[in-house]
Amino acid sequence: MSAETPISVETISKQAFRTIERVPGGGLYTEEARQRRLEYLNEKTSVKLTNIEQIGFNVDHVRNNCESLIGSVEVPVGVAGPLLINGRFAKGKHYAPLATSEGALIASIARGATALTMAGGANAAFIGKRMIRAPLFEFNSLETALIFAQLVNDSFADIKVQAESSSRYAVLKSIEPQVNGRCVHVQFIYETGDAAGQNMTTTATWNAVQWLKHKIAECGLVLRNYLIEANLSNDKKVTYQSFIRGRGSRVAVDCLLPGSVVRRILKVDPQQLVSSYRHLASGALCSGMVGINVNISNAIAAIFTATGQDIASVHESSIGHLHLEMDDQDAVYTSLTLPSLVIGTVGGLARGSVYN
Structure with missing residues (x-):
C-alpha cells in the first residue's frame, strides 16, 4: 500500500479492535478464570481487590447469571417483623430480610x-399474573399492516403452540396486535407460573415470531423489518x-x-x-x-x-x-x-x- 492510498474506516476499525485489551477468561465460569481476572485487574489498576475476591459460593452456581465473575460484595442484611399475614396461602407471622x-x-x-x-x-x-413481550413488525403500508393484524388474530392457536414449545412454565393467554401506521406491535401476554418470566417469554416469543415470518411469506406479504421487542411491553419501566x-x-x-x-x-x-x-x-x-x-x-x-x-x-x-x-x-x-x-x-x- 503506497503512502498516497487512503486507509479505509473499516481497516482502521479492525486494527483498533485487535489492539483493545480484553479481560481474560471470557465465557469461562471456572475458579481458574476468576483468579486470572483478579490478577489482570490488580496489574492494570494497581488495586488489590482483597474483599471482593472473597466469595462464599461455588463459581459454577452463577453460570448464566454473572459473566466475567471476579467476586462478590457484602451488603448488610437486617430483618423486620413479625408481620401477621392473613392470606389464602401465606398465613401467620412472617419476617422480611432486607x-x-x-x-x-x-x-x-x-x-x-x-x-x-x-x-x-x-x-x-394474589390477584393475577401476566408477563408481556411485544415484538414489532414493519410493512410497506397501513393496508398490509391491517392484513397482518387480522392474520395474527386468526392464528392464535398455531402461535400458542409455537410459543409454548420452549418452556415448561410459559402459557400464552392472549395476543393483542396494535397497529401504528405501517407498523404492528404485537403484545404476547403470558402466565409464567412461579417464574418471573422475562427471558422465558423472550425465547417463547422468538419461536412464535419465526413461525409468523414464514406465514407472512406464504400470504405474499412483504415484511420490511421486525424487532423481538419494541418497548410496548414496558419491561423495567414505569408506565x-x-x-x-x-x-x-x-x-x-x-x-x-x-x-x-x-x-x-x-x-x-x-x-x-x-x-x-x-x-x-x-x-x-x-x-x-x-x-x-x-x-x-x-x-x-x-x-x-x-x-x-x-x-x-x-x-x-x-x-x-x-x-x-x-x-x-x-x-x-x-x-x-x-x-x-x-x-x-x-x-x-x-x-x-x-x-x-
Missing part, C-alpha cells in the same frame, strides 16, 4: 409491621399501562387500623394520618406520578437484594396505589395495590443456589 445501608429503613418497616400485626394482621391477596393492566404479579393488601394502634405505634391521630395522605395524593397528582405511594421502592429494593430477585425490576415493581380513609370516628382503613410486582421463585438466581 439488604440495605439506608439508616432507619428497617426500623420504619418494623414499626409498620408492628402496627399491622396489632391491628389483627394484613389481609393479602400507565403497567399500572392499569399489570405486568408481573398483581397483589393487594388491606387492614383496618384502630385509632389506639395509630396513636401508640405511629404517634399520630387517625385524622392527622388521613389528612396527610390527602395532601400526599394531591402532590402525586400535581407531579404526574404513576399511582400514589410513599417510597415503596425502598422496601422492594432491600427485599429483592436480600432474596435474589432481579434488582433491575425494582423500578416497575415499585408502582403502587396506596389508599387511606377514615372508616369510622376512630379507625383508618388502609390498602395498597402493587400491579406489576416482577418476582419469581424458579429460574435464574431465584433458584437460591447463591442465597441458600
